Amino acid sequence: MKNLLKSIFIIFIISCFPIIFLYANNPKEISFYELTITALCFYCVGLIIWCLLRILTKNSNKALVLAAMAIIVFSNYHHMELGIRKVFGFMEYWHLVPIICFLLFVFYKFVKHNMKDTTANAVVLVFAISFSALFAVNVILCLPYAYQSLKEQEVDNNFSVIIDEATPKKNIYYFVFDEYSNFPIIKKYYDYDNSGFETYLKDYGFSISYDSHNECYSTTTILTNILNLNYVSTPETAEDTKLKMREQAKIYDIFKQAGYEIIGVGKTANSMGVESKSQSNSKGGGQTAKGESFFQILVRNTVFYPFVKIDNDQRAKDILNGINYFKDKDNYKNKTSVLTVSYFESPHEPFLFDNNGNAVSPQHYYDWDEKKYYLDQYKFITDCMKTIVANIIENDPDSIIFLSSDHSARFRDEFEEEDKRNPFHAVYAGKNRKFNIAGKSGVNTMRTIIEEALDIDMGEVEVPTYD
Template structure:
């Protein structure tokens, strides 16, 4: 689907797409942890957000989920949903690089701000640390040997007891998240001139589980052979911390934009360890939207992530994008 002509009569507010990596949706939190996330949801509602309660991610792996969200479609003939599927991974990163969402926003006169780990045409990854190869690197690294060699520090830190390396990597993750949050706020402003589309990807509450719910650093505990019970506890603690961090960030962002910007708060998938219980449970993601001039576009019974921008772009620019069928890619 190609971007249509610019809509000269449409209001063009800035749009902030905030991606919380591996954030479990409220249904998943309740089922898996018996945790009630209504405090965070109520805070967002007080800020004018709509919470989409029946939401699911189409994929349970970040790169595939982001490709489908930004391409507004499923990845055709990708094979198994794993990073070790080099062909599927390449198709996903290519889909992100050439995504339709940014093309449409650019056609409508928007600046594109990319604070993610993924390169996009004309907008390289910003404030990021590439854990996985993409673009030309992936094309040239045809064998698993090169992938493992390139990413060995990450795998060593994640799965072996190299304390110094693990702590260094974890500190880098924290630094990247903070940089991205701060840069987004620094550049946020009321829509007085050219609008922008900002993709802000936060590795929260994804590993490393940097903080407990009170904001104490717990870096030394995140690596090595954790039991599932330990992972569950650290994940939930970090999610509660993330709630507090994001609530404060949303307050600041809305203030700096005079409450005129659209904000999409979405997770790419749910808690990955929930795959051990049922595949579908790991697709329970989080989805909230702030639209200052709400027309009720997101007031739907259920939405999966692939339709996020089809709904928004139809609402904003009168794009006639049909919704695709909601389904989960479990394999």
């Protein structure tokens, strides 16, 4: 029984060390749920490897030595391959895997037939001490964050809202096009004149801000704060905490109190905390800019890395489904007192569309070096916005429309920090109704819109700046 417990413990710390290491370096980006599920998967694989080797060797210590080596090699295989290919550039995955497997088989034969049990026990002890120390150090690094999360105090975001039931309830459409640069920024860095779209919006009666600035250029932070009408989160706030804040956002409370229905279109389950009518509503934790989850990042380090795929075709379909939702006249019928929130992960990378909406080669999905790919997707999304605006105003002319981005383009060296925080803002409330949104942040622009929609006094809040 003692040997069994020792084996289970050692397999746990070796299998789960890469997970706790990555978590310790990114605690605010990863939810506890993701951490637990990923650790369970890696641990189960480790146990299976150990059980098979225990049966083959009929020796607990030798099985542990072999299992530990196999887990270390397979879970860090991609790093090993990159190192080997720096020396032997001609080596490919399918060359190296058989060689590694052969070497592990030789090691297995050596341990099983030539290693003494006392030696195996000493090696196991070294593994146990080394990985226990490494595991403990990373757990300690996580403790301040865990303590902070448990202690986390709610931000005082209460303010009195008295809504006149007699106030006409206009439908409201709130759009976020991630990383859509405003007019001065796209001209400054891409030498692209977008005045055609600017004139298009003005002809419809939109008010435009050219010099707004948000508190940072972290999408989840900006959206959390806009939806809560105040600066309730920072880039340091944990992602799962921000998601909960979006799901329980102040703006939804206010509009529900006013008798509104809340619907989502686009990728809103995570970004807006609202189920989407145009796509599946899977909710995950944090993702990289490439759309990789915590689990996918870890698997990419293992021997299975070639089989980790990000479904960019589905991402493109989700964007197009969201756009098409606003083309369907049935979605405007009998629609009163509705707040529609929409999030489109574009022109944010990956660059899936050219300027005509055709597919881009995968090799350019994340190509910021060539300005063409961001700019082409930017032009395509601009055309999509024109289509959305035309359809909403044709079918729901008395509505309020807030077109926005969270920030401008970010991933080129010449982009200045202040310019990255400069979003696109354009607001419509009728042909002859002008909004004073010049220079206002996303939070204060949304407060201005609520004042117009519900005839209540919101005022403005001071805009902080976060790194």
